[in-house]
Amino acid sequence: MRFLRWIVPAALLGLVGCNWFDADGISQSKPNAENVLASDDLGRFANDYFWEQFHAGNYDLVDSVLYYLTASYTDNPNNLETVTHLGFAHVWKLAERARLDEIPPTIIDHATLNLKYYSESYDMNPRDPRVLGFLADAQMTLGSINDDGRLQRQGWFDGQQSIRQWPEFNYFTVGYVLSAQPHTEKRFQDAVDWMWKTLDICYCEQVDRDNFDIGPYLPLEAQETDNRRLRACWNSWIAPHNLEGYYLNMGDMLVKSGDWERGLMIYELVKQIPEYERWPYQELLEQRIANAQTNVERFRQEVERGQVLDDNQVMLFNTSVACAVCHEFSEGDHTAYEDFNPLDYFREMNIYNLR
Template sequence: MNTFRMYFAMALGTGAIVAAALGCSNSSAKPASDVAATSGAAVATDDSARAKEAKDAFWEAFRSMDLDAIAGARDKMIGLFNTRPKDPDLATIGGFAYVIPIQTMRYGGPPMDPSKIPAYFELAVKYTQAGVDAAPDQQSKIFATAFAGGVLYSGAMVRQDWAAAQKGREMEQLVTTHMPALGYATVTDLMNGAPRNTPDFTTSLDSLFRLYELCSGAKFDRAHPDMRPLLKRPFANPSRDCGNHYNWPHSIQGYLLNFADILVKNNQPDAARPVYEFISKTEGYDTWNPKFKHIVEERLASDLTKRAAEYGPGDPQKQPLIGGGCFACHGK
């Protein structure tokens, strides 16, 4: 695998983590950077204002699917963290923002200069780990660990560094222990690119079942899941990773698309079809970007048994993608 394709593979495993992990803070559901600010560190007023401005700019860019604006907000966040590292979320979110254009390219977005991709991943590793190291309390440390563990795992799998991959798994297990909804959502995204019939892919599928069971309070048949318990409100679990939010307005739809695709990859096309059909019944579907509605329609019009066969042995870069990428959950 050449360097360009190697980092492409890494992006496939890590890109969608942001759809879950950015939802773990306990701040209010209003449109503000407070969603990401979990540390509570004492920051000077001017620093706090600049940090808030940079994070607000990131969220607006992310919701607007504007890669140039995402890059601008990322550079502001990283610059503020490097100058006065009192807000670890600047490093965590800013670091992960390096992955977004790579993952977006994987899903048909604008191309990147291949020579920049290794450096972008190195920066993602550096700053997400800096967010862990700078976190002043357990909650913000777990938040940052979801990102850092994901980046570490994906890079290690590409390099075939099994010790580092195991460390990444352990970091994600720590997240699942302390923030189960966040952990399950992160792990299912992180590992769904693993080859079918491997322990990591099995963990990806099981984690999404566990997430839905945690959120709904219902048990799901692994062979023929009935998704209707997800329509009941309130959710059995108060975690915001269970539903849509201002900054991830279509998380429900995006994750159900992922789930159906993962079932197909698991050679369960008959179980997947009702999940694709269910997406149109969920809250928020009417305002979901037509691009992603079209993906669901294409799946339903296709031969899912044939699609399942495409996940057999062979080059994973030639296999169908899972879901619609970051913007399927975060895009307006």
């Protein structure tokens, strides 16, 4: 029998506790967030390893990411960073399943675990509207898989609450999932409108829907003092190509709605983004520009469960790069962030909204 060898100092795995049942704590609920960023050796390794592989787009290593994060969770189930990243890692495994040669039925287990960890994260820290948005997505996704209308409705209402708390972030978070809805559904049409509303908030005025140009708004980044808008509206270490991915998805949604000429306008704007030259997915954009009118019908076709289609024939949400398009680092990104300290960034930008 072959045993998988995990590349990690054995001493770290020795830190995982074996006290699975604590009778004294049987009546206690999960505590509020404390020690937000993992500081023990195993926890720090596991969370850093998550970012290393996520930024590299190493989908083939998601299982090892889950292994270390789960080992850290077993040792300390009350660390907010670890719990939240477990939610991220499970949704990554599910979202980019089109990378697999064959999608196994067991892939849906990641939807269940995604909901579990986002629920725990939000219970520990209900002040984080990001996680409420992610939780809403998890509820709608699992509700759809399980044909559970009540869970889907709960996700919709939690999504609305998350949008009220942080619209420029969660219009996209919730709208991205709704981009998979049929183009005739009101919720899909609402999500298209949310993409425009996000731009209105980010650029502090109602943008021109007919002749939108990102160029005049790009200088706003250097002038921005609101951390929430900096995080949601621009590129960052967490998502070095947030803007490129946002506009590509927005273009897809407009094309699917039938407004392919406006979608083409949005696609073309991506090339003005300063970080575009180091974006790994320029070819995906070019294919969409070349096939915008043809893609109206392609994007409207239902993707069957377990079906894998070419990335150029499906909405971004259903591609093999549904996460990587915003989060994957190129060589140029590694150079740009060479001296960057992510832990300092998490604290300075109040990533978990704890103050």
